[in-house]
């Protein structure tokens with residue numbers, strides 16, 4: 001399963017990365033500290049296929065006034 005993370009505080013400075021669920025940063029959408037907290041952003045997913053998460057992310061950023069960079073984290077390159 002694949003996820004991506006939207007971070008509010010430094011949204012414009014960051015590349016939005018796609019992660020695999022098993023990635024240490026992602027942990028199936030719970031994040032690095034397994035807090036499950038969405039205080040500073042949120043995980044979107046799970047998406048079954050990498051192509052689905054890419055399509056969702058591209059559609060989502062079309063709605064933003066600013067176009068952030070998107071990419072794959074090392075876990076799913």
Ligand SMILES: [Zn+2]
Nearest residue numbers: 019023073075
């Ligand atoms: Zn990752």
